Amino acid sequence: MHKADFHTHTTFSDGRNSIREVIEAAAFASIEVLAITDHFDPNDYRPAIAGLTETALLHHFQSIREIARDYDMEVLCGVETTPLPDGTLALSPAVIAQCEVIITSCHYIPYDGELQPGEFFNDRYWSMYKDCMLAMAAGKGHILGHCEDYLPIERFIQGLGTTYPQRRSICLEIVKRYLDRPYIEKLAGNLKKSGKMCELHCATQTPREWVVRMLATEGVRFTPGSDAHAADQVGKTEWAYHSASMVDGFLCTERKDFYGQR
Numbered sequence: 001m002h003k004a005d006f007h008t009h010t011t012f013s014d015g016r017n018s019i020r021e022v023i024e025a026a027a028f029a030s031i032e033v034l035a036i037t038d039h040f041d042p043n044d045y046r047p048a049i050a051g052l053t054e055t056a057l058l059h060h061f062q063s064i065r066e067i068a069r070d071y072d073m074e075v076l077c078g079v080e081t082t083p084l085p086d087g088t089l090a091l092s093p094a095v096i097a098q099c100e101v102i103i104t105s106c107h108y109i110p111y112d113g114e115l116q117p118g119e120f121f122n123d124r125y126w127s128m129y130k131d132c133m134l135a136m137a138a139g140k141g142h143i144l145g146h147c148e149d150y151l152p153i154e155r156f157i158q159g160l161g162t163t164y165p166q167r168r169s170i171c172l173e174i175v176k177r178y179l180d181r182p183y184i185e186k187l188a189g190n191l192k193k194s195g196k197m198c199e200l201h202c203a204t205q206t207p208r209e210w211v212v213r214m215l216a217t218e219g220v221r222f223t224p225g226s227d228a229h230a231a232d233q234v235g236k237t238e239w240a241y242h243s244a245s246m247v248d249g250f251l252c253t254e255r256k257d258f259y260g261q262r
């Protein structure tokens with residue numbers, strides 16, 4: 001098994017460090033297989049991300065490949081993206097063909113009702129979220145990203161000035177309340193059918209242990225991801241290795257685990 005980190009960001013999207021700094025940090029953390037997976041999503045609510053062009057992305061991949069030559073490490077070029085609500089990738093065939101790793105994560109949902117800041121427990125909103133996640137689990141892409149944290153709470157916290165730990169505890173409450181066993185069973189079934197892997201998200205140490213266990217029992221495979229947005233977080237994937245071994249889950253840590261399944 002290799003030491004891998006399949007979820008990292010650079011200044012191309014919202015990361016703090018350059019490609020070289022991220023690769024350098026991965027080398028320092030003894031990472032053998034690294035994926036650089038910047039946000040790429042034409043429908044993102046952040047204009048700086050929605051505005052990234054395909055040409056810029058392909059140029060970014062070229063830079064990654066050039067810089068990677070200076071290191072004794074496998075570096076994969078990929079993206080993190082939110083699919084359409086039916087699970088279809090919102091990426092062109094040209095982009096899909098160039099991506100070695102595609103992480104699909106839910107950063108927003110197309111909910112058109114009223115949302116009140118601070119009123120997180122909106123049944124209709126979270127029911128729509130679960131539908132999007134189930135479609136995503138059944139759809140294309142390699143990895144289901146942060147499926148039990150970094151939930152789309154943006155519209156609930158607008159103007160509240162929350163801290164990172166506060167947002168984590170808000171997500172935890174929502175997860176406890178809405179992501180119940182019947183939903184996880186369906187999620188596991190869809191992942192199993194599509195062959196999409198589930199990320200063990202090391203920044204938040206999610207999904208919950210019983211969820212990892214249930215997915216593992218269904219034969220769903222896992223990937224380690226730090227979701228590093230700064231160099232000092234790159235390669236911090238130990239939790240994934242620990243977590244997968246605790247439940248006897250299969251952790252994918254090689255380039256070949258990403259062949260096919262786009």
Ligand SMILES: [Zn+2]
Binds near residue numbers: 080107146150
């Ligand atoms: Zn994300």
Ligand SMILES: [Zn+2]
Binds near residue numbers: 007009080227
């Ligand atoms: Zn990310």
